[in-house]
Structures are given as C-alpha cells and as structure tokens.
Amino acid sequence: MARKKKTRAIVQEFDAYFGAGSLDDWQRLCRDVGLDGDYSSIAQCRKASIPPTSYGLRTVHVNIHDLLDAVKQGRRPQRFRNAAELAAYTVNNGKIYPKKHAKEMGPVKALMRRIL
Known part of the structure; x- marks a missing residue:
C-alpha cells in the first residue's frame, strides 16, 4: 500500500510540475535539466539535446524523482553519462x-x- 501511495505521489508531483504542457512548461523542463537555449516551439524543446543530436531530450539522462527534488531546491539534477x-x-x-x-x-x- 505504501508503494502505491509513493507511486501516486510522484506521478501527481510531476503532473503538477509540468502543468498543461504549454510551450512555457516545455521550456522550463529544458532549463531544469540543463538544456540552455532559446527554444521557440515545443518541437524544438523535444529536439533539444546535449550534445546536439537528432535524439532530443532522449540524450538527457536524469532520474525523474531527483529532477523534482532538484527543482524544489533551485538546482539542476544530477545527469548521468548514459542510460545504463x-x-x-x-x-x-x-x-x-x-x-x-x-x-x-x-x-x-x-x-x-x-x-x-
């Protein structure tokens, strides 16, 4: 039961953080994971990456729990070199x-x- 509560809490927390999915929400996500740039569309936000590649946010490896904690603390989350x-x-x-x-x-x- 505690596991379900924790799962529900993290889903609700991310939904509250991200909002309705407007361009502002996507731009904030890019900034929060360390993708600095001037993204003028949601598509550009999805394609944003470090280093620039065609994989977009797929190149950014952050733990979602840690992302939310980092945002609350006003810092960037730990980024990992790869998915492994x-x-x-x-x-x-x-x-x-x-x-x-x-x-x-x-x-x-x-x-x-x-x-x-």
Missing part, C-alpha cells in the same frame, strides 16, 4: 517512475529510459 548509469542508480535507490503513467509524447515519455 541512470538505470543502475535508479534501481539501486528505488527511484523508479511507473512506466504505465508515461503519457504518449509527453515530457515524462521523453525522459523515460529502459531500466529493467
């Missing part, structure tokens, strides 16, 4: 965002990685 490092950290710390709550083409979907 992120997966190990996520599993070891039990900070898994529930896959079934990742909305199609939404920001959570852009940040999700194969963990298990």
